[in-house]
Amino acid sequence: EIVLTQSPATLSLSPGERATLSCRASRSVRSYLAWYQQKPGQAPRLLIYDVSNRATGIPARFSGSGSGTDFTLTISSLEPEDFAVYYCQQRSIRLTFGGGTKVEIK
Amino acid sequence: EVQLVESGGGLVQPGKSLRLSCAASGFTFDDYAMHWVRQIPGKGLEWVSGISGNSGSIDYADSVKGRFTISRDNANNSLYLQMNNLRPEDTAFYYCAKDPGGEPRNWFDPWGQGTLVTVSS
Numbered sequence: 001e002i003v004l005t006q007s008p009a010t011l012s013l014s015p016g017e018r019a020t021l022s023c024r025a026s027r028s029v030r031s032y033l034a035w036y037q038q039k040p041g042q043a044p045r046l047l048i049y050d051v052s053n054r055a056t057g058i059p060a061r062f063s064g065s066g067s068g069t070d071f072t073l074t075i076s077s078l079e080p081e082d083f084a085v086y087y088c089q090q091r092s093i094r095l096t097f098g099g100g101t102k103v104e105i106k
Numbered sequence: 107e108v109q110l111v112e113s114g115g116g117l118v119q120p121g122k123s124l125r126l127s128c129a130a131s132g133f134t135f136d137d138y139a140m141h142w143v144r145q146i147p148g149k150g151l152e153w154v155s156g157i158s159g160n161s162g163s164i165d166y167a168d169s170v171k172g173r174f175t176i177s178r179d180n181a182n183n184s185l186y187l188q189m190n191n192l193r194p195e196d197t198a199f200y201y202c203a204k205d206p207g208g209e210p211r212n213w214f215d216p217w218g219q220g221t222l223v224t225v226s227s
Contacts, residue, residue: 034213036151043201044151046215055215087151091212094165095141095153 002026004088004098012106019075021101023088028068032092035064035073038100039084047086048073078103108132108216110202115221118192128185128202128218136160136180139205141214142187144198147222154200155187156210163209170196192225199223 003026013019023033031051036044046055048064051071061076075082083105088098114126128140142154155166155176164176175188185202199222203214 036214043217043219044214045217046213049206049213049215089151089213095156095211097151097153099150 002029002090002093002096004090004096006086006088006098006101008101009099010102010104012104013078014106015078015080017078019073019078019082019103021073021075021086021103023066023071023073023098025069025071025090025092029090029092031067032090033064033066033071034089034091035062036087036089037082037084038087044087075103108204110204110216110218112200112202112218112221115200115223117224117226119227120192120194120225122192123188123190124192124223126187126189126200126202126221126223130183130185130202130204133204135178135183137208139163139208139210139212140178140185141203141205141210142176142185143201143203143214143217144196145201145220146198152198156205157185158210159208165210189223192223194225197223197225 005024007022035048038044052064063074085100085102087100109131111129139158141156157164157176173191177186199220201217201220203217205212
């Protein structure tokens with residue numbers, strides 16, 4: 001099983017700041033990595049698939065990068081609605097999720 | 107607009123069974139693989155099972171293999187999860203989610219609103 005480790009567990013930032021979230025895989029997942037956003041009481045929403053492709057309707061302030069075992073989700077300037085929990089997910093070998101990073105208001 | 111609506115959750119005793127349903131609309135159902143993903147309240151996400159559009163390819167997480175069965179009824183645009191021999195650790199929100207392809211090996215978009223399964227005596 002491929003284990004995805006997300007860091008930090010919690011990121012405390014202010015609106016307008018840049019957020020950088022990390023996802024590290026226990027072995028290479030090639031370019032098969034997605035990112036999701038989940039707000040309290042809601043289902044997750046797809047943000048990014050295959051490392052850097054934004055899903056339909058996702059604002060350009062969300063971007064993804066990386067390859068192999070190290071990946072990054074960047075939110076260029078945090079909007080109030082971006083404070084949420086973010087999960088990465090790989091599809092290289094079966095389907096697994098990372099443990100999540102909570103982006104909270106500082 | 108794609109819509110996924112789960113139902114069938116509730117309180118069940120350990121060792122008992124429950125069947126979840128997911129009603130799909132807004133897309134050609136049999137063209138796409140579908141999945142069940144669960145989330146213990148306040149915790150992370152766990153993929154449970156996936157099924158291809160024609161039901162020819164099915165996979166399960168090791169934690170549910172042999173106890174859960176995924177199926178679909180393409181004539182009625184419905185996805186199911188039969189859960190047998192339930193354990194307290196199966197307590198979670200269960201989401202159905204659409205795969206962008208015909209085989210269950212991609213990502214999840216969109217998701218239903220989820221249904222809560224509580225396994226307790």
